[in-house]
Amino acid sequence: MEITTDVNQIDANRYAKCIAASKRVRWDIDRDVIRGRSFDFSKKFLPDALSKVDSLAFLGPDEQRMLSQIQGRTYANMFGLVERFIAAKVLEMSGPYHLGDQNALEALVRFSDEEIKHQELFRRIERMCAEGMPTGYAFLPEANSVASFVLSKSTWAVLALTCHIELFVLAHYRGSIDGDANASELWRDVFLYHWREESQHAILDELEWQREDARLSPEERDKAVDELIELVAAVDGMLQTQARADADYFATICGRPLTMAGKESVHAGLLGAYRWQYIISGVQEPRFSHALGSMITRNQASRIETAMTPIMS
Template identity: 65%
Template sequence: MNTTQAPAQTHMPSAARAGLYARCIDISKRVRWDIDRDVIRGRRFDFSKKFLPDGLSHVDRMEFLDAGEQRLLSQIQGRTYANLFGLAERFIGAKVLEVGREHALGDQTAMEALVRFADEELKHQELFRRVETMTAAEMPEGYQFLADPNAVAGVVLGKSTWAVLALTCNIEFFTQAHYRASIEPDAGLSDLWKDVFLFHWREESQHAVLDELEWMREDAKLGPAERDRAVDDLIELVAAVDGILMDQAWADAGYFLSIAGRRFSPQEATRVRACVLGAYRWQFIGSGIEEPRFSAALNRVIDQAQAQRIAAALEPILQ
């Protein structure tokens, strides 16, 4: 599939920016899909197969789990993976509508691109609600998704636009990286689950370009002191994400241990909890930080001291 390229510098010529907005509209029109007609197509999830690949779930790192237990844990993680994307798209859609208003009486191409972006995010939220309904019907009772999307969005949107767009850009980049590097190559995953993230990826590719365009546009408005405060906001947002992941990892590990069908030793239970948390931190924080396109964009707009603050905040999370 053809995709646009992310902006190469902080302050782009207006003609180049307009061209990227226009190309995102063109891609949006060409790849647009429908949940029932194109993605679900009357199918159910295949619970004889894994949902998340090992590169994301890390279930293969626990040698004391047999193949069936690894498969079950990958399905639990996959259910949460979808729910976390649905949660993130709640605040992403709201922020896109907010920044789009700045184009409302000006660049109509940019406005259309962002309206399409917000519309697609609403569709993605519906897709992930469908995933939750379908998996809940097939899995034992007891699973809980703890974070409330509206409450999380309220916290996120209370931070500076620069920080919210930086976090959003990170999410969009790692979404693409996960699909290309781990999900697409794995032939052993549930076909429907794999298709959910294929179609999600197809629309997220242009979202990443728009995120970076708007992030760089916002950065151009800031002075050094404002940007420094925005970096602190970004650090606080990453810490908030980590708090969500810690709570959900504990809940998901407990759910797995309760439905796996056998008793685990205290040492094994501890390893399950640690592995799930490590996997979630990799999925939603580490993989984005290490994505070259995101790190390049971030390094264009922060100085060395700010980079060191971010690294210090990440160290206890990613070790």
């Protein structure tokens, strides 16, 4: 029996369109993205629109570039981490379609395959970053532990977080094409090709999230909202930990002693940038706020807003 969702009037043709788009934009890590290149360490890895290093006016241009490169390495590690639990969840989501809608099944199988490829891309990027950076960098979150925690939550909450992630990738691509001549061309291509496939993933996330929402009772949805808040808090906890580690690493390799106030400014700048990159840029995407807002009550929205206030500020 094919899965249908009368409540949300989901159009099965959208799965077929995602398959067609997946085939059209399909890319290869070596042939299309890396193309035999290595990183040019005379350039920033992330554009200022994402890294926010230009807000740290007490740092010189070379120091801002170095801090951007540290953020780029953390970016690769963060996406290697989140793609792991996304791939696992998408494979799980495909289960009900095994003997049902074969367009939906193929779309989700392709989705999971692309997420596994993205993991490999970002592992490659991490190794390439490491080749030109001083020793001492450490990425502290452990991918399997994070994935286990995320996947312990309800499907509604995990799909909400996943949709949020896919949509902020689109925002990051827009931020990477602002004409910053000091940004790495290779990193621009990473943003471009990642965006090409994540654009389809965001559509599938929305379809599956709506399907899951339609089957929940009000009590189940209320619990799922609390779990989404827990997941965002866990992401923010990771960002706080990594921002401190990256600030300490920068202070060690920047080539001059920083005052305590300077170290704290770097830490605050990194935390603000990471919160923008991995939380705020997705929350502020109109597609995400519209999708979430269509599913929750005013009281639930108020609980989310209260939890988000310290992060947004």
